[in-house]
Amino acid sequence: TEMLKVSDVSVAYGRMTAVRNVSLSIDNGSISVIVGPNGAGKSTILRAIAGGIKPSKGHIEFDGQTIVGRRPEDLAASGISLVPEGRHVFPTLTVRENLLVASHVVRDRAGSLNDMERLLQLFPRLRERFSQTAGKLSGGEQQMLVIARALMTRPRLLLVDEPSLGLAPKIVDEVYELLLELRRERGLTLLINEQTSKRVLKFAETVYVLRDGSIRLKGSAQQLRLGT
Numbered sequence: 001t002e003m004l005k006v007s008d009v010s011v012a013y014g015r016m017t018a019v020r021n022v023s024l025s026i027d028n029g030s031i032s033v034i035v036g037p038n039g040a041g042k043s044t045i046l047r048a049i050a051g052g053i054k055p056s057k058g059h060i061e062f063d064g065q066t067i068v069g070r071r072p073e074d075l076a077a078s079g080i081s082l083v084p085e086g087r088h089v090f091p092t093l094t095v096r097e098n099l100l101v102a103s104h105v106v107r108d109r110a111g112s113l114n115d116m117e118r119l120l121q122l123f124p125r126l127r128e129r130f131s132q133t134a135g136k137l138s139g140g141e142q143q144m145l146v147i148a149r150a151l152m153t154r155p156r157l158l159l160v161d162e163p164s165l166g167l168a169p170k171i172v173d174e175v176y177e178l179l180l181e182l183r184r185e186r187g188l189t190l191l192i193n194e195q196t197s198k199r200v201l202k203f204a205e206t207v208y209v210l211r212d213g214s215i216r217l218k219g220s221a222q223q224l225r226l227g228t
């Protein structure tokens, strides 16, 4: 069944239209990827879904409810969570503190501590570094941390912006193994931005190719593989 429906959405920054008439259909439990070069509008689409920016046109529905105009905190409470590009951790806070900061937005402290314990079972590397400051983690560990932090609000839809940026291929594999495990273990629905389709064609069910703010191609990974 359809969890997220983006219909004919455009987003402008001042006079510049960054995203034009974009439509997406994301099924419950699926993995979808938006592939496009830097500046194509990928981040803008994720921000529009997560409530960080308001479309100038179009509709967005989550679980059949209109969500345009709702605040990011409300959307987090409803089950949408964004992992922004850039691995923005709080460098002087510990791993533990970085995780708890996020959950205070929508949840009580006791619930958060339980969630964190359960969550960390999926993140053994972070568990080992629980009391270290986040600034001391490697790039891959910081990427794991921002993903874990986004999960503290118990999302059903996770939006992940360029998780592989600036990471070594082996580390990127680990990050993707983790994302796939999250879908298996928690039934998470994933919408991921990437600049190239190389890695994601292996497991993405639907791929949207974005260029200059418009979707140029949409298909199953298999269809796109045959096309290239």
Ligand code: ADP
Residues within 6 Å of the ligand: 013, 016, 018, 036, 037, 038, 039, 040, 041, 042, 043, 044, 045
């Ligand atoms: P991508 O994530 O694919 O790199 P973005 O969504 O970040 O693309 O950007 C799409 C276009 O919108 C780019 O031309 C970018 O410079 C512009 N843009 C992004 N954010 C802003 C902003 N806050 N203000 C003005 N222009 C922006």
Ligand code: ADP
Residues within 6 Å of the ligand: 038, 039, 043, 044, 085, 161
């Ligand atoms: P991304 O591709 O993920 O958006 P960028 O490096 O393009 O990353 O953007 C980083 C930040 O700068 C974002 O907050 C974005 O909104 C903002 N930004 C990007 N392009 C512009 C622009 N042309 N004018 C103003 N802000 C911008």
